[in-house]
Amino acid sequence: MREGADARIEIGYGLADVTHLLRMAFDQRMRKMGLTTATWRVIAWLSRQDGQTQAALAQRLEISRVALGETIDRLEKSGHVERRADPTDRRKWRVHLTLLSRDLLPRMFETSAELQDAYFQDFSEAELKQLQLSLTRLRARLVEMKIETPDEESGK
Amino acid sequence: MREGADARIEIGYGLADVTHLLRMAFDQRMRKMGLTTATWRVIAWLSRQDGQTQAALAQRLEISRVALGETIDRLEKSGHVERRADPTDRRKWRVHLTLLSRDLLPRMFETSAELQDAYFQDFSEAELKQLQLSLTRLRARLVEMKIETPDEESGK
DNA sequence: ACTTGACGATAAGGTGCATTACATTCACTG
DNA sequence: CAGTGAATGTAATGCACCTTATCGTCAAGT
Numbered sequence: 443m444r445e446g447a448d449a450r451i452e453i454g455y456g457l458a459d460v461t462h463l464l465r466m467a468f469d470q471r472m473r474k475m476g477l478t479t480a481t482w483r484v485i486a487w488l489s490r491q492d493g494q495t496q497a498a499l500a501q502r503l504e505i506s507r508v509a510l511g512e513t514i515d516r517l518e519k520s521g522h523v524e525r526r527a528d529p530t531d532r533r534k535w536r537v538h539l540t541l542l543s544r545d546l547l548p549r550m551f552e553t554s555a556e557l558q559d560a561y562f563q564d565f566s567e568a569e570l571k572q573l574q575l576s577l578t579r580l581r582a583r584l585v586e587m588k589i590e591t592p593d594e595e596s597g598k
Numbered sequence: 599m600r601e602g603a604d605a606r607i608e609i610g611y612g613l614a615d616v617t618h619l620l621r622m623a624f625d626q627r628m629r630k631m632g633l634t635t636a637t638w639r640v641i642a643w644l645s646r647q648d649g650q651t652q653a654a655l656a657q658r659l660e661i662s663r664v665a666l667g668e669t670i671d672r673l674e675k676s677g678h679v680e681r682r683a684d685p686t687d688r689r690k691w692r693v694h695l696t697l698l699s700r701d702l703l704p705r706m707f708e709t710s711a712e713l714q715d716a717y718f719q720d721f722s723e724a725e726l727k728q729l730q731l732s733l734t735r736l737r738a739r740l741v742e743m744k745i746e747t748p749d750e751e752s753g754k
Numbered sequence: 755a756c757t758t759g760a761c762g763a764t765a766a767g768g769t770g771c772a773t774t775a776c777a778t779t780c781a782c783t784g
Numbered sequence: 785c786a787g788t789g790a791a792t793g794t795a796a797t798g799c800a801c802c803t804t805a806t807c808g809t810c811a812a813g814t
């Protein structure tokens with residue numbers, strides 16, 4: 443048997459745990475402003491580029507067009523976004539942030555920065571760089587292995 | 599502003615991406631044997647220790663007792679597990695693997711090992727150790743920050 | 755025994771996601 | 785310009801998970 447098998451397995455669990463805890467920590471704070479994982483993710487992406495189509499957003503977020511459509515339904519009902527028709531293509535909806543959600547953005551970014559400061563507190567710059575490097579390499583490997591993400595089957 | 603903020607943010611995305619891709623890769627293979635994320639996780643834990651109570655399992659898997667109960671319902675219907683009454687405490691159900699799911703275990707472990715070999719292929723032992731260390735530290739920090747996992751609010 | 759509080763599980767209602775199937779609309783090709 | 789195929793979004797259905805509320809059971813104190 444090869445060495446390091448234990449380390450590999452531990453890393454699998456470690457990644458899952460850490461990601462889970464990170465998401466929990468942020469979600470708890472977002473929930474206090476009435477946002478869920480699915481909804482803050484949409485708002486965060488729209489803050490980078492407003493007025494994207496649903497298909498583009500779904501691809502960005504790596505969820506199915508259907509799932510995104512439902513999330514947009516809820517966000518529209520709660521007044522966080524609005525759908526506007528695309529002037530040149532009647533199949534498309536363009537999704538725009540409303541003032542309500544624009545007011546939330548600063549608090550979202552602050553929260554994110556605060557949390558990051560807290561849990562990377564005792565990491566050296568070198569360690570951070572190394573961690574980032576390892577993750578990037580691992581991601582590249584995984585992407586190379588061509589894992590299909592939802593909705594990509596239809597896209598020939 | 600402090601340095602390294604970019605690295606921190608990248609690490610956040612990196613962790614999320616990598617975990618997502620890892621889960622996808624394994625799930626795709628498990629789905630071929632009729633298991634979903636939720637169900638293979640239950641089976642994997644029971645393979646370590648059979649006959650756990652639902653509450654203990656829920657805590658292990660960090661999901662709510664309700665969510666676990668539903669998953670057990672489905673696993674029982676598909677014949678993968680069975681509930682047996684606890685002889686000493688009539689509130690409890692003990693969950694046991696059936697022969698059907700015992701037959702699946704070897705394939706599950708093989709798949710896991712194959713995948714790990716594939717994506718850690720170009721990592722040195724030293725890098726693996728370092729990655730494991732960073733993740734462990736990060737997890738410790740996060741746990742320290744006392745993030746409540748589902749269902750823990752009720753348990754005073 | 756009797757109450758009180760904790761524990762194990764279920765019921766009900768809602769969010770988030772996937773897959774399959776479908777209607778529109780567009781864009782390309784003959 | 786018709787005709788086909790691809791792209792965009794929706795409808796319907798099912799799985800997975802959460803929160804809140806409730807019921808039955810146990811354990812411990814009085």
